[in-house]
Amino acid sequence: MATGEIMTATSGETHDHPGVIAPPPLVFAGSWAAGVLADRYASGWPLPPALPAKVLAVLLGGAGVVFLAGALGLFRKAGTRPEPWQPTTAIVTSGIYRVTRNPMYVGMALVYVALALALGSLIALTLLSAAVLVIYRGVILREEQYLERKFGGEYRAYKARVRRWL
Numbered sequence: 001m002a003t004g005e006i007m008t009a010t011s012g013e014t015h016d017h018p019g020v021i022a023p024p025p026l027v028f029a030g031s032w033a034a035g036v037l038a039d040r041y042a043s044g045w046p047l048p049p050a051l052p053a054k055v056l057a058v059l060l061g062g063a064g065v066v067f068l069a070g071a072l073g074l075f076r077k078a079g080t081r082p083e084p085w086q087p088t089t090a091i092v093t094s095g096i097y098r099v100t101r102n103p104m105y106v107g108m109a110l111v112y113v114a115l116a117l118a119l120g121s122l123i124a125l126t127l128l129s130a131a132v133l134v135i136y137r138g139v140i141l142r143e144e145q146y147l148e149r150k151f152g153g154e155y156r157a158y159k160a161r162v163r164r165w166l
Contacts, residue, residue, distance in 0.1 A: 016087040018146035021138035031131035035124025057117040064110030071103040
């Protein structure tokens with residue numbers, strides 16, 4: 001299969017989803033909200049963002065939106081669902097998926113950092129690592145096992161060619 005093609009499923013497995021522990025947007029949003037609330041009500045440490053932090057927030061947020069929009073558009077074009085708790089009917093390997101196997105999670109992390117910077121929430125920034133760990137262990141590893149079962153060697157070849165993150 002040529003790079004940039006869409007792989008379609010051939011297996012008829014009955015458990016046709018990866019069994020992720022939670023929707024990834026909720027993992028990121030929950031961690032971010034906990035950090036912001038902790039900053040606002042417990043620590044009293046929220047920093048008023050300086051101009052460089054605001055500029056960085058805009059740049060990172062814009063990059064995150066580009067990652068997310070690009071990935072979602074490719075999923076729509078391939079006719080498969082982006083929600084990891086739904087069955088996958090195709091693996092997209094074109095566009096941003098040539099650079100990273102997880103552009104939606106990269107995009108969500110970039111938007112998370114942008115929002116934390118914009119609000120000056122140091123605790124939210126420190127909680128990002130916990131959110132990424134939950135995404136890695138509770139979502140990505142489960143998705144990868146599911147995709148290997150469903151698409152076999154085609155997915156393993158894609159996985160060998162493209163990095164998980166960047």
